[in-house]
Amino acid sequence: MRLSPAELLLQELGVTDPTEIDLEAIAYHVNAHVRYRPLDGCEARIVGTADRAIITVNSNSQWRRKRFSIAHELGHWHHHRGRCLACRVEEYRPRSAVSPERTADGYAADLLMPNYLFRPLANAQKKLNFASIKALADAFNASQTATAIRLVEADFAPAMLVCHGPQGRKWFVRSRSVPDRWFPQDNLDAESYAFGIQFGADPDGPILRKIGADAWFDRVGADRFEIQEQTIRTGPGETLTLLVFCDERMLEDQDMRWYGR
Template identity: 35%
Template sequence: MGIDSPDDVDLEVMAFFCGARVKYRDLTSCAARIVGKDNRAIITVDRRTSFERQRFSIAHELGHWVQDRGQVSVSCRSADLTPFKLKNFQIDREAAANRFAVELLMPTYLFSKAAHDKTMTIESARVLAAQFRVSLTAAAIRLVELGSYPAIVVCSSKNGYQWSWRHPEIPLSIRVNRLISRHSVAQHLHSDAKFEPPGPTTVDADDWVSHTQVEDYVLTEDSVRIGRDSVLSLIWWHDEGPLISYDL
């Protein structure tokens, strides 16, 4: 479709191109849905949600249409319509629709260019989120996935770890801690509602991850509150030395 910049990603035009019309309604039993037969489909999204959320929902429903074109009827729950539910997309249809949405909204060839050489910080994620008209969480995940430097994005609640996503160069032997360290910025944000996010902060690596020799170095943490009870943290190996020199 000649998409040369993030501004060209017009989801209603794309949907129309695929035979789908988009409607905006108050939805109660689901967050978004698609009903289609033969070459025509109707996508309905909840109009009370944010603009970025509506865009993600349309892209997700188009993912279902691409999977099941000709005959489809799916109602999607809010919990499934998330950019972090991408794992096992080969077998999980909701994850596959999310993966499709992420690629449609933030195409690899455009996002890699936009993320090139950017610091792995919340500020970079904010810039990219505004550019691609997606949520901060979606942009942070894509920044970690396609950015120039090794980092992990972690989402936590007061009860601890919720999910994470990592740069492909970070070995799987590095495990993210399930308990959020009391020395981390994230924990301060959880425990003190008045605590303002300080921006990128140097923390001990073992506050966030576990592996051999983890006590020998530091990481850069940048955390902010998202939603009611969640904190989004970008954990950046600003100094890549430990990743190279340790046998991980």
């Protein structure tokens, strides 16, 4: 597998285990100094010249958030040196268009969870659920959200990740093996397990549970299938749902209108 720039950097430094990913040391290696200060309105920023940079990270953020911020700014330092950017680092999430921020996010993901280390540990997990996601997040000292996106985008299993807030769906990402026709509804269905977690006092989903696919997808034929759902809270007013496609017929290349009732 071809290595990304971030992965090449890690191998250049001899990183062979997730515990060896020391972001401040990596920054020093590429002539970027990391400092921590209270910041208002952003999580991090970078100021650089031709060959040196200062990365300032919000000292009030949680440690894993700080790690992503450093990795994100190192992405800018690698890809956008010499450009003037107004950078507002957000938690790693799918972005709809190619942009400097998306490029920096991708670099950060490769630096925090390089595929040459991530894939073997991911393959060792028995199944895709939030227990395995948490185990990997702890191993790489990354957030559950970033780790979940990494797993789903890597297509270890046909799955979808959907983030909701009080106003509805905020973003989603699907595995390559899931056809584009499966597009989640904007708002949570009251029949979904996620609804009681997002809007009620239900506890986080402890396991994957089967549910009718029509609770998540508003299209003809969805009611003929079941998927697996697990939802957790990821912040104030925000939930993250993992949907695993357990019926292979949902992955076939055909229009669901041909399924009879």
